[in-house]
Amino acid sequence: KNEVEQSPQNLTAQEGEFITINCSYSVGISALHWLQQHPGGGIVSLFMLSSGKKKHGRLIATINIQEKHSSLHITASHPRDSAVYICAVYHNTDKLIFGTGTRLQVFP
Amino acid sequence: DAGVIQSPRHEVTEMGQEVTLRCKPISGHDYLFWYRQTMMRGLELLIYFNNNVPIDDSGMPEDRFSAKMPNASFSTLKIQPSEPRDSAVYFCASSFLGGGYGYTFGSGTRLTVV
Numbered sequence: 712k713n714e715v716e717q718s719p720q721n722l723t724a725q726e727g728e729f730i731t732i733n734c735s736y737s738v739g740i741s742a743l744h745w746l747q748q749h750p751g752g753g754i755v756s757l758f759m760l761s762s763g764k765k766k767h768g769r770l771i772a773t774i775n776i777q778e779k780h781s782s783l784h785i786t787a788s789h790p791r792d793s794a795v796y797i798c799a800v801y802h803n804t805d806k807l808i809f810g811t812g813t814r815l816q817v818f819p
Numbered sequence: 820d821a822g823v824i825q826s827p828r829h830e831v832t833e834m835g836q837e838v839t840l841r842c843k844p845i846s847g848h849d850y851l852f853w854y855r856q857t858m859m860r861g862l863e864l865l866i867y868f869n870n871n872v873p874i875d876d877s878g879m880p881e882d883r884f885s886a887k888m889p890n891a892s893f894s895t896l897k898i899q900p901s902e903p904r905d906s907a908v909y910f911c912a913s914s915f916l917g918g919g920y921g922y923t924f925g926s927g928t929r930l931t932v933v
Binding site: 744746752753754755756759797799805806807809811812 | 850852861862864867869874875908910912922923924926927929
């Protein structure tokens with residue numbers, strides 16, 4: 712079993728829909744990253760959080776340390792949000808443990 | 820800031836040849852990470868450095884892979900000899916304070932070994 716699990720693996724949506732991607736982890740962590748990877752490969756760190764909630768534009772990330780769960784929400788989704796979203800956690804070291812990613816496609 | 824700079828962007832080489840990938844981290848970052856991404860295995864950490872010192876190389880696949888960081892502004896990942904199974908996208912990333920602050924990935928090097 713992976714230490715970091717994401718769901719769903721694949722997600723399609725119509726433009727404007729509210730999207731939620733979930734991440735559950737089984738280890739103690741010091742922080743969690745949400746990463747975005749567009750087709751063509753570049754990886755961008757969207758958020759790093761260790762508690763509570765962060766918001767940036769249409770993106771919101773939440774984390775519940777007790778439940779070992781984080782969610783990434785996208786409001787008013789747009790085709791340019793189409794990408795792979797990756798959850799990654801820091802567990803006791805400086806190394807990230809990655810989830811397998813959620814492939815999101817938003818259609819006009 | 821130009822971000823993390825990797826070169827080359829694409830590399831095609833024949834099996835058995837030596838391949839060198841290069842990375843310039845963001846100035847002031849004290850951590851540098853090398854990752855490999857494949858369809859089958861996703862993102863895998865190969866090695867990381869703190870203040871130019873290799874801290875954990877347990878992800879390096881085998882002796883054919885080596886990495887160096889001679890100074891704070893430059894690192895290399897070398898594969899010698901290369902094999903077709905080494906074909907992947909190799910990412911470099913840097914951060915400061917270790918906890919991932921300012922965590923920034925380079926654009927990656929797409930390596931194809933034929």
